Amino acid sequence: MNSEQNLTREEAIAILNTPDEQLNELIERAGALRKKYKGNHVSIHLLTNARSGNCSQNCAYCAQSCRSHADIEKYKWVDDEKLYGDNTFVHDHKLSRHCIGLSGMKFSDDEIEELASKIRKMKEEGTHLCCSIGFLTKKQALMLKEAGLDRINHNLNTSRSNYPNICTTHTYEQRVNNIHMLQDLGFEICSGGIIGMGESKEDVVDMLLDLKEINPEALPINFLIPIKGTPLQDRDTSNLTPEYCLKVLCLARLLVPTSDIRCAAGREIYFKGREKELLTVVNSIFASGYLTADGQGIQDTIKTITDAGFTCEVESD
Template sequence: MSALEFIQECQEKVFSGIGISSDDAKKLLDIPEENLKDLAKCANEITRDFNGKKVDVEQLNNIKKNACSEDCTFCGQSAFFDTGIETYQLPSPEEVVIKAQKAKEEGAESYCLVAAWREPSTKDFEKVCKIINEINDKVGITVECSLGFLTPEQAAKLKELKVKRYNHNLETAKSKFPEICTTHTYEDRLKTLGIAREAGLELCTGGIIGLGETREQRLELALELGRLYPEEVTINILVAMPGTPLELQTDLPNSEIVRIFSVLRFLLPESVIKISGGRESKLNDSGEELLQSGANGIITEGYLTMGGNEAKKDRELIEKIGLQS
């Protein structure tokens, strides 16, 4: 069987509802370079068949920045590293409402509140709930949250407040995780995802590629995501932050990025697969190729510690390739 025939056979497994095996996923990720465009094309066809032409466009609000107690080696917000970024605490609900309204007017479908801490204190969680209430009352945009570790009671409260989706990234493969973080475990992250799911929240999870992991470890992460089957997968491309242990990390080749996005689509035909941090600075086309290689979502207007494309520019990019924002 040729490489192309194998890719097409795997695509047919997805279309028929059988799905691909872990061995299939490994072979797809290792497909010869000359067949990479075939892999991307078939991933794109799966995307269009299951998800249509719609691109999920999201905006973030980093509502509490820096001084996080965790030692994630990629993160410019960790209190362990001197990265020189600005710091601030939770803003007023009124400030967030203004930004959420702007995001809605710019075409964002969802607005994600993100906070840099291990977990919210009771007092901070109450403040976040007030912010969510104000957005619901005054803006009417879908609210998502990324607030670190959750208790079952907190997750239930977010569900009560009509939060749609909870983001908690696995960051990397389980076998790589101890090199990336020592202040909590991979199992801690899985536990929070389970708590969110049990409360009825949709899941958004994923990680960062380019941390120095092997291709096999990217596969390991992809298979774990396939097992969890989240409604949304968010994949960041490392932007090395000065002052962090990974500041000199070598960039991944573009072909490796296309491979993992494409294979994720074979594993997760129905999920939103979102190109997140690093899209503008690490790709020469802001994600245009990836949106035709399995991805069907983007974050616009910036990330937790860096800026991004203006919403108008991203809408033009999406329309240019015949998709819809």
């Protein structure tokens, strides 16, 4: 078997087909890389849904998309009290990063300037910030950079070939180009995907190989939580066994060993009772929920980490 950074596509597919009885060996192999690059620490991130619903894009998994009928709250800007309160929470609990999600794919310069002013205020507390914000123009990206934003999330979500099955209002290539533009401007990148949307193992591998080329600072893997009112509300997720999900995360670690591999949405569902194995491979998780789904509270998250024999990483000043 080749070294972790030179896996062929065939070798990567074979990893996803690892017999369950050989999973411990795979976890050990991925865990060695996790320890080498990330030590024994787990970084905890808090996600705030700063702009909810009314999105023009038709992403099949998303409760906020234009073809979703999910019962969610919709607002242009979350209350300042909530946004800044979450930011103070990140600071006071010494969490790694405050992640801010905004629904939509394109924004006016005035909207970006409004966001930039909010970023300046949050940066006063010394918190690390990441924005998930769709497609930016170069001018808009520089406005956010000047405000102190250093990291942007833009997920690939699935493979290039599977992308039209998930979304048709923009292309995979647009996502890749947006990421490269942001990297050229000096932004750190958070980019990952969603597992369980009907993709093949080859699709998972192809997505991860593209992420290897991007080499993001953070690589979040979400495991689908079918949301009522979305096109994927009845998606069969029985293939998302803890064993298969762990194989996906192991492959992410083997292919992109220096990234923060994050187990994002679905962690509380698909890894219940398997937290020690999970944290042997990943070094980053969310606390207190996702954009439109609840999650584990902060104290329970910290207990999960310490009970598994790991320590919480403190990044924010």
